Amino acid sequence: NAGVTQTPKFQVLKTGQSMTLQCAQDMNHNSMYWYRQDPGMGLRLIYYSASEGTTDKGEVPNGYNVSRLNKREFPLRLLSAAPSQTSVYFCASRPDQGQREKLFFGSGTQLSVL
């Protein structure tokens, strides 16, 4: 049982490039999230998906896009990378019932935009 798999672990981009951060979970969770973590700030929600086919903006959605084409995957796309998007990105998922108290996180992606 892999949990939440997030790739890549590290990425360096040039300003203006686009890329997709991959996230997949094998726990049959409906809720999935993308967060960014910056020094001195708490985790901030970029996008959220309550179920397959639905997505919702979080606190800091500008410059990003997401899709939820199936229950398992929730990729995050950077449309035109900017230095302000240098951050550590975490994907997470949460059960609908049972262990509702637990959030399951991917291992993170450290992104640098030059």
Next chain:
Amino acid sequence: KNEVEQSPQNLTAQEGEFITINCSYSVGISALHWLQQHPGGGIVSLFMLSSGKKKHGRLIATINIQEKHSSLHITASHPRDSAVYICAGGRFNTDKLIFGTGTRLQVFP
């Protein structure tokens, strides 16, 4: 002012000491989460509380809804407890969380 605030920001302790990390929030929440972020960056859920107290091993979490305050205690601290501890409030009728900035704990042998 952040809606979820933690104190202290940094904490050092000697092995065996009793540790307390505090979390205060200024918004209505349905539940309060405590998370642990390891030095390697991985994040794991420790507790979710909506009232009272929960215990898991040497970790104890309490919440006072009226005072909008939660504490995470670590008894008999150990160097492997060194991590960043994060609290997060769950908003009502939504799955979205508001995160504190974390408390960095270092426990020395």
